[in-house]
Amino acid sequence: MAGRGQARTNGTAASNKICQFKLVLVGEAGVGKSSLVHRFVKGQFRESHVSTIGAVFLTQTVCLDDTTVKFEIWDTAGQEQYHSLAPMFYRGAQAAIVVYDITNTDTFTHRKDSCAKKWVKELRQAIPNIFIALAGNKADLANKRDVDFQEAQSYADDNSLLFMETSAKTAMNVNEIFMAIAKKLPKNEPQGGGSSAGGRARGGVDLQDTAPQGGGGSKCCGGGN
Ligand code: GTP
Ligand code: MG
Numbered sequence: 001m002a003g004r005g006q007a008r009t010n011g012t013a014a015s016n017k018i019c020q021f022k023l024v025l026v027g028e029a030g031v032g033k034s035s036l037v038h039r040f041v042k043g044q045f046r047e048s049h050v051s052t053i054g055a056v057f058l059t060q061t062v063c064l065d066d067t068t069v070k071f072e073i074w075d076t077a078g079q080e081q082y083h084s085l086a087p088m089f090y091r092g093a094q095a096a097i098v099v100y101d102i103t104n105t106d107t108f109t110h111r112k113d114s115c116a117k118k119w120v121k122e123l124r125q126a127i128p129n130i131f132i133a134l135a136g137n138k139a140d141l142a143n144k145r146d147v148d149f150q151e152a153q154s155y156a157d158d159n160s161l162l163f164m165e166t167s168a169k170t171a172m173n174v175n176e177i178f179m180a181i182a183k184k185l186p187k188n189e190p191q192g193g194g195s196s197a198g199g200r201a202r203g204g205v206d207l208q209d210t211a212p213q214g215g216g217g218s219k220c221c222g223g224g225n
Contacts, residue, residue, distance in 0.1 A: 019187050020070045023178075024090040026119045027099035028107040029078030032137040035168035036099065037075045040178055045169050052077040055089045062175075062182050069182040083114055087126060095131045095181050096123050100152075102136045102165060103144040108152065120159060132161050133181050139165040139172055 025033040034052050039045055041060045055076045062069050074089045076082070090096065100107040100116040108116045116134060123130050134156050136147060149165060156163030162180055166173040 016068075017066060017187065018068045018070065019185070020072060021095055021182075021185050022072045022074070022093045023095040023097065023181065024074040024076060024093045025097045025099060026076050026086060026090065026114075026123070027078055027116060027135075028101070028104075028112065028114045029080075031078060031099045031101040031104075031107050032166075032168045033078060033097075033099050034075050036097070036135065036137060036166060036174055036177075037073055039168045039171055039174045041073070043171075045171075051079055054082060054085060060178070062179055064179075064182055067187050069185070069187075071178065071182070078114060080114065086122075090123060090126065090130075093123075093127060093130060094185055095133070097133045097135050097177065097181070098123070098161075099135045099137050100147065101138050102147045102152075103138055103141050105146045108136075108147045117155070120161065131181065131184055132159075133177055134161045134163045135173075135177055136163070136165040137168060140167040140170045 025037060027033055029051060030049055034050070034056065035045060037056075037058055041058050052075060055074050058073045058075065060071050060073060062071070074093070076086055076089050096119075098116045098119045102108075106112055106115060110117050112118070120132060120134070123132060134152065136149070136152050152165075153163055155161075162177070162184065164173045164177045164180070166177055168174060
């Protein structure tokens, strides 16, 4: 497992190619969406559950070999009453992390409206080309496991999802899942080519000479965390 420093380096990647991707996190309330984002952006973990209202926007930048990838992250609320707002936040997203809690099978299977499998279906219907990662969070609570790793892996394989078990608490696979997504997203399509829902380019948007955007994010490659 790579440490936090390995996911980001100081400064932009050597080629100065900069791409921006919209990424949305969805999943049931309490599965750890905000905790994963907080761990990735701030490198911290909070024990308390402060339910997200609507959605929270953050940014984080990672450096690949030849490209700097800036994520515009929308951390959505999992509570049922906010579900109808979700399309507003995932519209135009190039990537999503669908999160479930490995200690609660209801957050993975179809039993509730907002379980991981329902979210995968909804996202695919709304944005056919979206890249989806599945995160089985709270992997540190293995003694309370309720979702079998192999079952989730098979589901991910069958549905062409990137799959990792993660722990926002221990940081296990948190940087890794974002890095894996960054690697998978297309970097070479010209801006405006192949739009998805919301009119955003399917590929990375070249941000060369574009001022950094605000929104509670961090500086490139972890330098400002
Ligand atoms: P909503 O905003 O209501 O949709 O919830 P959320 O999915 O954003 O969950 P949140 O990140 O607020 O975490 C819910 C609770 O789970 C908090 O008490 C966290 O401390 C805890 N939690 C989150 N991730 C982990 C983890 O990896 N391991 C453990 N043990 N607890 C976690
Ligand atoms: Mg939240």
